[in-house]
Amino acid sequence: MATASLTGLPLELLVHLIAVYLPTEDLGALRLTDKYLEKALFDTFAREFFTKRQFMLSTSSLQTLVDISRHGALNKTLKHVIIGMESFQSFQDADPGFWNLSDAQRRVFFAGFADQFSLMSSGHDRTLLVEAFRNLPNLDTIGIRDYSANGRVRDGGRWSSYGAPTISRQLGYDLQIYSNEFASCVFQLVMQALADANRVIPSIETILRGQLAGLTDLAFYLRSPDRKIDAVLSGLEQLLLTLHFTNSLRGTLNVDLLFLGSFLLRTPSLKHLRLNFQKPHTSTTYTVLQHLVTTPNLLPSLQRLDLGMMSTSPDTLLQIMSKFSVTLQHVSLWKTELRYDNSVLWNDSEDRYNPWPRVLRVISTTSHLSRMTLGCLGQLSEHEEPIHVKFKDGKISHEYSGDVKDWMPQLINQLVVSWPQRPAEDSNYTSDGESADGEDGFIDDDEPMDEDASEDDAD
Secondary structure: OOOOOHHHOOHHHHHHHHHHHOOHHHHHHHHHHOHHHHHHHHHHHHHHHHOEEEEOOOHHHHHHHHHHHHOOOHHHHOOEEEEEOOEHHHHHHHOHHHHHOOHHHHHHHHHHHHHHHHHHHHOHHHHHHHHHHHHOOOOOEEEEEOOOEOOOOHHHOOEOOEOHHHHHHHHOOOOEOOOHHHHHHHHHHHHHHHHHOOOOOOEEEEEOOOOOOOEOHHHHOOOOOOHHHHHHHHHOOEEEEEEOOOOOOOOOOOHHHOHHHHHHHOOOOOOEEEEEOOOOOHHHHHHHHHHHHHOOOOOOOOOEEEEEEEEEOHHHHHHHHHHOOOOOOEEEEEEEEEEEOOOOOOOOOOOOOOOHHHHHHHHHHHOOOOEEEEEOEEEEEOOOOOEEEEEOOOOOEEEEEOOHHHHHHHHHHHEEEEOOOOOOOOOOOOOOOOOOOOOOOOOOOOOOOOOOOOOOOOO
């Protein structure tokens, strides 16, 4: 009778009943015990750990990305590369923990600070990214993030930029991003690296969840003409953006001077656009949305539009829906607040104005939507405090699909306005427009894979 062993198990049992449930460290040990097991488990290992990876702007982290891109098998598996926003400068400037570092921790910090400064100022970061992008034949998405995401089942852990956990352990603090200019520089870096590598990919995702984090308008400045950049932009099908525009650089923003507008004009194949704003900056939000409305020949292929974390007028929202009604199929509105000036004043009959039903009815008659996702809606007028619009069933969001004329009445019937009590005559109400949880509300981490739990994963 043959001795029972793991190598005698059918591959399906080996993978699904044993390897899937092992902690990362034990899975690595199992792969090292036997050449057959290493080969048998390689595909599962590669899909879980090397389909999506996150790297920070350090020489060792980006060099690991290059090493993966040179690997004859792993380079074909890696499809989604994320650049994390860990910044030594931000830690020194904004984290009070910096002044409590020991001498050993300060040496670690300044070595990392110098490396990051040299990497970015010399252009070596761009050189490394260019080589990696050229070597990844199946690369389809590049992300920019300022957080470590959930989404990996094994070990119940989070995954973060390669190298960042080691630095955090050595310093006793996490590196964070506090500068919108830093994120904007990284966006420009990614675009230029793609152009230099002659790589056209369908998706770029900039998802920033820090307080008041977002790309400035400078992130979208393009030198023109630029044949290589135009090739990258022409191939984009999905663009997810978190914006933080301010008026500080050039006074009141002018629609004609908006760099984002010129950027979007050069993305004729874009099918999915997400714009997450910062609600306190309503004037710049208005400027961006007006550009969407007034610019001819903008986004002729747009099928899905996500708008989040913003305040706008009912008319502006309807103008956007009308502008893209021919091609638009899916609309998502998350933490969207309708501001209006023609509300009915508080009176004894408690008669109040709710703009959402009117807006939604107009959308149903002027569009060809097949799907709509709504969550955390609100409204605000000069006569009222911020008012939440919720769903009768208590859910935070709802998604409807099918013929818009069929589901729109159901959607409108689900909406419930949480009217506040009638204010006293001497009460003062203010609105900060802030989001309590800082989430963007759109589901992005839908792949339960790619944990950076072990920094020795790259073969």
